[in-house]
Amino acid sequence: MRRWPSRSSVASAAIGALLIQAACCGEAADGGDGAPALPDAVARRGPYDGMGRYQMDRDDGLRGIQGLVELAGRFGVKPYRQLQTRPYDGTWQSERLIFRDLATGAVLVRLTNDPWAETLSYFKGNWSADGQYIVFRRHPGMWENSTATHGPMVVRGDGTALRNVFRQYPSIREHVCSPVEPNVCFAMADGNKLVRCDLRAGVAQRPIREGLGCWRLKISPDGRYLMGRSNLSDGRLGLWIVSTDGAERHEIPLPDAIHDSYQFHPSEKKVMFWYEGRFGTEGFVQCDFDGRQMTRVPVQFDWNHGDMSRDLGVHTNGFVTRIAGDTWSPLEPLFARPSVEYYDDPCHYNGYLTWMPKDRPWVYATRMPDRPYLAELQSFPAAIASDGAVNRFRICCTGHRRGNLLDNPDASPDGTKVLFNSNMLGRLNIYYAVVRLPDRPSGLTAVRTQEGIVLSWQPPAHHAEIAGYHVYRSATSGVGFTQATHRPIAGTRVLDRYPSAGGATCYAVTAVDHSGLESGLSDEIAIEAGDTTRRTVFVEAETAERDPKLWTGFDGAASDLHYLWMRDRRGEGRARVAVEVPPARGPWRAWARLKGDSRADFTVTVGRKSVTAAAPLARDWTWTEFTGTLDLPSGKCQLELTSNRYGSAIDCLALSNDEQFAPSERPRVRWPRLPAVLGLRGEAASAYSVRLMWQPTVAASLHHYNLYCSERPDQAPRQRDLVASPDRAAVLDWGLSPGRTVYYRVTCVDRAGNESAPSASVQVALPALRRVAIEEPPAGVIEFTAPVAGEYVLWLRLKHRPGGDPYVAATMDHGPAATWTCAFDGLSDDSWFTYDPWSRFWLTVGRHRLVIDNRTRHALDAVLLTNDLSYRPEGHVNINAGW
Numbered sequence: 001m002r003r004w005p006s007r008s009s010v011a012s013a014a015i016g017a018l019l020i021q022a023a024c025c026g027e028a029a030d031g032g033d034g035a036p037a038l039p040d041a042v043a044r045r046g047p048y049d050g051m052g053r054y055q056m057d058r059d060d061g062l063r064g065i066q067g068l069v070e071l072a073g074r075f076g077v078k079p080y081r082q083l084q085t086r087p088y089d090g091t092w093q094s095e096r097l098i099f100r101d102l103a104t105g106a107v108l109v110r111l112t113n114d115p116w117a118e119t120l121s122y123f124k125g126n127w128s129a130d131g132q133y134i135v136f137r138r139h140p141g142m143w144e145n146s147t148a149t150h151g152p153m154v155v156r157g158d159g160t161a162l163r164n165v166f167r168q169y170p171s172i173r174e175h176v177c178s179p180v181e182p183n184v185c186f187a188m189a190d191g192n193k194l195v196r197c198d199l200r201a202g203v204a205q206r207p208i209r210e211g212l213g214c215w216r217l218k219i220s221p222d223g224r225y226l227m228g229r230s231n232l233s234d235g236r237l238g239l240w241i242v243s244t245d246g247a248e249r250h251e252i253p254l255p256d257a258i259h260d261s262y263q264f265h266p267s268e269k270k271v272m273f274w275y276e277g278r279f280g281t282e283g284f285v286q287c288d289f290d291g292r293q294m295t296r297v298p299v300q301f302d303w304n305h306g307d308m309s310r311d312l313g314v315h316t317n318g319f320v321t322r323i324a325g326d327t328w329s330p331l332e333p334l335f336a337r338p339s340v341e342y343y344d345d346p347c348h349y350n351g352y353l354t355w356m357p358k359d360r361p362w363v364y365a366t367r368m369p370d371r372p373y374l375a376e377l378q379s380f381p382a383a384i385a386s387d388g389a390v391n392r393f394r395i396c397c398t399g400h401r402r403g404n405l406l407d408n409p410d411a412s413p414d415g416t417k418v419l420f421n422s423n424m425l426g427r428l429n430i431y432y433a434v435v436r437l438p439d440r441p442s443g444l445t446a447v448r449t450q451e452g453i454v455l456s457w458q459p460p461a462h463h464a465e466i467a468g469y470h471v472y473r474s475a476t477s478g479v480g481f482t483q484a485t486h487r488p489i490a491g492t493r494v495l496d497r498y499p500s501a502g503g504a505t506c507y508a509v510t511a512v513d514h515s516g517l518e519s520g521l522s523d524e525i526a527i528e529a530g531d532t533t534r535r536t537v538f539v540e541a542e543t544a545e546r547d548p549k550l551w552t553g554f555d556g557a558a559s560d561l562h563y564l565w566m567r568d569r570r571g572e573g574r575a576r577v578a579v580e581v582p583p584a585r586g587p588w589r590a591w592a593r594l595k596g597d598s599r600a601d602f603t604v605t606v607g608r609k610s611v612t613a614a615a616p617l618a619r620d621w622t623w624t625e626f627t628g629t630l631d632l633p634s635g636k637c638q639l640e641l642t643s644n645r646y647g648s649a650i651d652c653l654a655l656s657n658d659e660q661f662a663p664s665e666r667p668r669v670r671w672p673r674l675p676a677v678l679g680l681r682g683e684a685a686s687a688y689s690v691r692l693m694w695q696p697t698v699a700a701s702l703h704h705y706n707l708y709c710s711e712r713p714d715q716a717p718r719q720r721d722l723v724a725s726p727d728r729a730a731v732l733d734w735g736l737s738p739g740r741t742v743y744y745r746v747t748c749v750d751r752a753g754n755e756s757a758p759s760a761s762v763q764v765a766l767p768a769l770r771r772v773a774i775e776e777p778p779a780g781v782i783e784f785t786a787p788v789a790g791e792y793v794l795w796l797r798l799k800h801r802p803g804g805d806p807y808v809a810a811t812m813d814h815g816p817a818a819t820w821t822c823a824f825d826g827l828s829d830d831s832w833f834t835y836d837p838w839s840r841f842w843l844t845v846g847r848h849r850l851v852i853d854n855r856t857r858h859a860l861d862a863v864l865l866t867n868d869l870s871y872r873p874e875g876h877v878n879i880n881a882g883w
Contacts, residue, residue, distance in 0.1 A: 065399045065424050067102055069720040070709055072425055074735035075877070076688045076870040077793075077836065078115050080149045082732050090202070093732060096159035098704065098725040098749075101396035105556025107434040108396060109725075110425075111159050114138060115836045116150065117428040119421055120408040122216055122260065123304075124354065125176030126419055128183065129223075131157050131412045131465030132514040133199045134419065135175050135185055136430055138164075145171050152187065154199055157412070157465075157515035160727045165202035169195070172204065174214050178244070179413075180223035186244065188214045194226065194242060208246040219244075220264040221310075225289075227271060229262060239271065241289050252291035261303040266323060267310045272303065286326065299328045305351070309358035314382040316353040316365040318390070334380065334390045351375070354418060355382070356411035357462050364418045364435060366398060366407045375399065377409065377418060377433055379554065387548040395554055396433045399424025413464035414438060416517055423825075426877070437560060438462075438519040441469060441492075441509045446525045452497040453527060457509050459492060465513035472669065473499065474506045477526060477582075478536025478656065479666040481508060486700050488512040499527070516703060518751060520560055521668065523580055535584040536656040538668070539577055541592075544641060549573035557621060558651045559593065564641070565649040572644040577653075579637045584657055587629035591663050593621045593651035600648040605640040606630050621651055623664040630655070669752065674699055677746040677759040687738035687767045688870055694746055694759065696729040701750040707731055713743045713761045725749075737870045738769035774865040782850040782863060786843040790867045794839045796852070797862035797875070798822060800829035804857030808833075811851040812841040822856055828876035830861070840869070 083093045097110040112118045117139045120126045126135055133154050140150025148164070152172040155162045166172045169189035175197070178184040185197040186208075193207040194214075213230025220226075225241055225248075232238045232251045239262060241250040252271065262273035265286060274284035280300050287294040299321050306315040313321040313328075318335035321328050351366035361381040380392040398407060399422045410419040417432045424431075439460030447454045455471060468488025472481035473496070484496060499505045508521035526535070542552050542562040550564050550573035566573045594600040594615035601614040604626060611626035632655065641650065654663045679695035692707070707724040708717045715721065724731055736742065745758040774792075776782045786792070794810060809817040818838035824831060854860050864873060 065102075065397055066099055066108070067719045068097075068099065068425065068722060070723055071097075071735075074870075075426070075872040076735035076737075077840070078113075079686065079689055079732070079734055082685060082689065082691075083734075085728075086730075090163060092162040092164070094160045094724075094726050094728070095162060096704070096725050096727070097722065098159075098706075099719055099722055100556060101433075102719075104394055104396055104554055106396040106554065106561075107556060108431055109159050109434075110429060110431050111155055112136070112138070112153075112162075112429045113427070114150075114429065115427060116140070118153075118430050119406075119428065120410055120419055120430060121174070121176055122406070122408060123218060123263070124408075124410045125217075125219060126410045127157075127412050128177050128185070128199055129179055129413060129464065130182040130467075130514060131414065131417075132182060132467070133157065133177075134430075135177055135199070137173070137175070154202060157417075157513070158727075159515075159725075163202050165199075166195075166197050166204040168204050169193070172197075174217035174228070176217050176219045176226070178223045179219065179221060186217065186219065186226055188212070188217060188228070194228075196244070208244065209242050209249065212240060212242070216260050216262075218263050221266060225264065227262065227264065229258065238291075239273070241271070250289040250291075252287065252289070259304070263303055266308045266313075268325060270326075272297075274303070295326070297328045299331060301331065305353060307353050307355040307363065309355070312382055314353060314355060314363050316351050316367075318380075320382055320384070332384060334382070334384060335392075352407060352409050354409045354411040356413055356415040357464070360415055360462070362415070362436075364395065364409060364411055366409050366420060375407065377420060377435075379435065385548050389548065391548075391551045393552065393554050395435050397424075398422045398431070411435075412515075414462040414466075414513065416465065416513060417515060434517060434561070435554075436562075438466065438511045438513050438517055440519045441511050441522045444507065444509055444522050444525045446507055446527055448527060449495075452495050453499050453505065453507070454493070454495055455507055455509070455525075456493040457522065460511050460519065463511065465515070466511050467514045468512050470510045470512060470518065471496065472508050472510070472521065474508075474524075476536075476666075477506050477524065477534055477658070478538065478654070478661070479663075479668050481506075481521065481669045483669075483700070516751065526582070533584050534656075534658040534661075535582045536654060536658055536661055537579060537581065539579050539639070539653040539655070541575070541577065541641065541650045541652055544575035544577035546575035547573060550575050550641075550643070553649065555651075560652070563593075563649055563651040565596075566643045566646055569646045572642055575641045577639050577641060579632070579639055579655065581632045581634050581637045581655075583634045586631050586657050588632045588655050588657050589629055589661075590626040591623050591654040591656075592626070594624050595619060595621050595649050595651075596645065596647045598645060598647050600624075600650070601643060601645050602648060602650050603642045604630070604653070605642070606632060606637065623654075671701055671750055671752050671754055672699065674702065674748050674750055674754065674756040676757040677705070677748055680744065680746055680759045680762045682744055682762045682764045684764055684766045685732060687769050688736050689732055689734040690736065690742070690744070690764045690766070691730075691732050692744055692746075692762070693730045697748045697756075699748070699750070701752075702748055703751045704749050705729070706747045706749055706755065707733065708745045708747075708758070709733060709742050711740075711742060713763060715743065715745070715761075717745055717747055717755075717758050735870065736766055738766055738771075738868065741765045769868055771868045771871070772866060773868075773871075776850075776863045776865070778852075778860040778863055780852055780854070782852070783847065784850065784865070785847055786845055786865075788867060789843065789845050791869065792841050792843050792865045792867050793834060793836075793869050793871070794841065794850075795832050795834050795862075795864040795866075795873055796822075796860060797830070797832050797864075797873070798824075798856070798858040799861050800824050800831070801857040801859060805855045807855040809853040809855070810839070811853070812843075813849055815841070817851075817853070822858065822878070824858075825878050828878075831876045831878040832864075832873045833878050 095113040138150045138153045140147040152166045154165045172187045175187040183200045189195045194209045195204045195207050197204045214228030218227045227241045236253045238253040257276040258273045272286045283298040311323050319331040353365040355363040375398045377395040407420045416436045419432045441457045443458035471484045473484050474481040505527045506524045508524045511519040540560045541564045549568040551567045603612045611628040613624045613626040615624040682692040685691040704725045708721040709723045710721045743761045745761050748756045806821045806823050808820045811817045820835040822833045
C-alpha cells in the first residue's frame with residue numbers, strides 16, 4: 001500500500017489532490033504501489049533545514065532547477081502540425097507537466113511548452129471569473145501578428161484543451177478577462193479595435209469601440225469599464241475609458257508622461273496613475289473619468305508592484321496603505337524588522353504581487369534576486385504583526401532570472417493557484433503553483449427518507465471557482481471514506497439512494513474547482529443508525545489564532561498544505577483552535593502530525609487538563625500520540641496549543657474516543673487501486689519526435705497520466721525523467737535528438753496523487769542524421785558550402801557590450817531578411833543566440849551567401865550553421881525571451 005510521498009519522494013502529484021484526506025492519516029489509498037523516489041543526490045538538494053524554514057536554492061547549472069533533467073537538456077524544433085489532436089477538434093495536444101518543487105513540495109503545473117515566448121497579461125486579468133479558463137499570449141513573431149499556431153491562446157484551468165483563439169482578427173493583444181462574467185474576455189484587435197471575446201466559443205465578437213490605441217488594457221473591479229493609454233481624439237497623450245457595453249467613452253488628457261501604473265480606483269468611480277519616475281517623490285494622482293478634480297495622493301506607492309482590496313493596498317516590498325474613499329493613509333511597514341530570520345535573507349524584494357480573494361489577508365509576491373540565486377514565489381499576510389515581524393514563507397522557486405523577462409504573477413479568483421512566467425527550462429513558458437486548497441463546504445445535514453438519505457450543505461466561503469461537489473461516506477467516523485459521486489454535482493443537495501446497509505453511515509462533502517483541485521473533507525455528519533458513539537475529529541493547526549512566536553509555513557506534504565512552527569528560540573508559542581465536538585462520550589485521545597530536526601513537542605490544553613506529545617527526531621511528518629486523555633464537552637470547544645521548542649512543527653490534530661483508532665493505520669479516504677497502463681507502444685515520428693499510444697484507463701478517480709523517458713529499459717519512474725502529464729492516452733514527445741534510443745513508461749495518477757505501477761517499457765530508436773556543422777569566422781558577409789541538402793539552423797555567439805539596439809538581421813542568399821532580438825539574460829556575457837523559426841533556412845548542396853547585419857553593440861564572436869535542429873552549442877545558450 002502506497003503512502004503519501006515524503007520529501008525524498010516527490011515524483012509527481014495531481015493538482016486535484018485531496019491532500020488532507022491523504023496526508024492526514026498516513027496512507028493515501030487502499031492499494032497502489034510505492035512512489036518511486038528521486039535519486040538521493042537530487043532529493044537532498046532541497047534546502048529545508050528541518051525547522052520549518054527553507055534556505056534559498058541555487059541554480060544547478062542545467063536550467064532544470066526542479067530536477068527535470070530530461071526536459072532541461074532538450075532543445076529542438078516544435079512540430080506544430082503533428083501536435084494537432086487527431087481527429088483535429090480545434091485543440092492542440094496538452095502541454096501540461098505536473099511536478100513538485102524540490103524545496104517545498106509545492107505542486108507546480110507547467111501549462112505551456114513552446115520554443116518562442118509566452119507571456120501573461122502584464123497586470124493580471126489572465127483568469128476567467130470562475131477560474132475555468134486561462135488566457136495568455138503565444139508570441140508568433142517580433143511584431144505579434146497572429147498565425148495558425150501563435151497568437152492569443154486559451155487553456156482550461158486544469159491545463160488541458162489548449163486552443164488558438166480569436167483569429168477573426170490578424171492581431172489580438174492586451175487581453176484582460178472580466179472579473180464578473182465567467183466566459184468574457186476583452187482585448188485590442190488590429191491595433192485600434194476594442195473587442196469582446198467569448199472564451200467558451202473562442203471567438204471575438206464585434207468591436208465595442210474603434211479608433212483606440214492601447215499600451216496596457218485595464219478593467220475596473222466591477223467589470224463595467226476598460227481603460228488604456230494612447231493618443232486621444234485631439235492628438236494629445238492620455239487615458240481613455242470605455243464602458244464594456246460601448247455606451248460611454250471618457251478621455252483624460254495628461255500633461256506629462258505616465259508609467260504602466262494606471263488603474264481604476266478600488267471602490268470609487270475614479271482612476272489612479274503616477275507620472276513617470278516621480279511616484280517616489282510626488283506619490284500618485286487620482287481623478288474622475290473626465291479628468292476633473294485631479295488630486296495628488298502623497299503616498300509613495302508603485303502600483304506596478306502592488307495590489308489592493310477595497311480598503312487596503314499592499315506592496316511587494318512590505319508596505320501597506322489603508323483606503324477610505326479618497327483618503328489614503330501613509331505607508332506602514334510590514335517588514336519592520338528585516339533582521340528577524342524567517343527562512344533566509346533575500347537579496348531584495350522587487351518582483352510583483354498578486355492577491356485574491358480580496359477579503360483574505362494572505363498575498364503572494366515574487367522576487368527577482370541577484371544571480372546565482374533563483375527567484376521565488378512567497379506569501380505573507382497583509383497585516384502588521386505585534387512584534388513587527390510579518391510571517392513570510394516560500395511557496396516555490398520560480399526559476400525566473402534577471403533580464404527582459406517579467407514573471408507577472410496572477411492569483412486565481414479564489415486564491416488557490418498563482419500563475420507566473422518562468423524560463424526555468426530555458427523557454428519563457430507559463431506555470432502555476434497550487435498555493436491553497438479550496439475552502440471546505442459547511443453546514444452539512446442529513447435526513448433519512450423512504451428514498452434514502454437527503455444531504456444538503458452550504459457552499460464554502462469563497463466559491464467563485466467551484467465547479468461542483470463530491471460526496472463521501474464511511475461506516476466509521478473520521479476514516480475509511482469512499483467516493484459516492486461519480487462526477488462532481490453542481491448543486492448543494494443530493495439524495496443517496498444506496499447508503500451503507502446496516503450500521504452507521506457517516507457523510508462528508510468536498511468542493512471541486514474547475515482546475516480539478518479539491519478541498520478537504522467537510523465536518524462529517526452521522527446518521528442515527530447503529531453505533532454512532534465512536535467519533536473521530538480532525539483539526540488543522542494553521543486555522544488556530546496564534547501569537548507571533550508561532551508562524552504559518554508551507555509544505556506540499558502537509559495535510560492542508562500549511563502548518564504551524566515555533567520560530568522563537570526563547571519563550572513559549574501559544575495558539576487557540578476551535579473544534580466542533582460531536583455528542584459522544586469521552587475520554588478522548590489525541591494525535592498530531594509533528595516534525596522537527598531538534599525533535600518536536602506540543603501540549604494541548606482543554607480547561608485544566610493537558611496532554612503532551614514529543615515526536616521522534618525526524619524531518620518527515622510523524623503521527624505522534626499525546627500522553628493522557630482529554631475531556632471534551634460537546635459543541636464548540638477551544639483547544640490551546642503550546643510549544644517552547646524552537647523548530648517544532650505541527651500539521652494537524654486527530655481527536656478520537658474510539659479505542660481502536662490509530663491515524664497512522666487508518667486512511668481518511670480509501671481510493672481504489674489504479675491499474676497499470678497496458679498496451680504502451682511507440683514509434684519515431686521524425687528524427688526529433690516519438691508518437692506514443694496506450695490503452696485508456698477507465699476510472700472515475702483518474703486525473704492524468706505521467707509519461708517518463710529515460711535511456712534504461714528498467715528505470716523506475718522519477719521526476720528527472722518526467723516529460724508530460726497528458727489527459728489523453730496518446731502523446732507526441734518532441735525535442736529529442738537524432739540517433740538516440742530511448743525507453744518510455746507511463747503511469748496513471750488519481751485525484752489524490754496516487755500513482756499506479758508503471759507500464760512495461762517500450763523502446764524507440766530515432767533515425768540517425770548525417771550531422772553537418774559549418775563553423776565560419778564572424779563577418780558581415782559569409783560565403784560557405786553546404787555539403788548536404790536540408791533545413792539548417794543558424795547560431796550566433798555574441799559578447800556583451802552595454803547599450804545599443806537589440807536587433808540582428810540575417811539574410812540567406814536572396815531571401816528576405818530575418819530580424820532577431822538579442823537581449824542577454826544576465827547569466828553570461830558570452831552567449832549563443834538562435835531565433836526559431838527565423839533562424840532556420842532550407843539549403844541545397846553547394847555555395848551560399850549569408851549576410852549578418854549586427855545592429856547591436858555586442859561583438860559577433862562566432863557563427864555556426866548545422867542541419868541538426870536539436871543541436872545545442874557548447875557554452876551558455878541565452879534564454880529566448882522574444883520581443
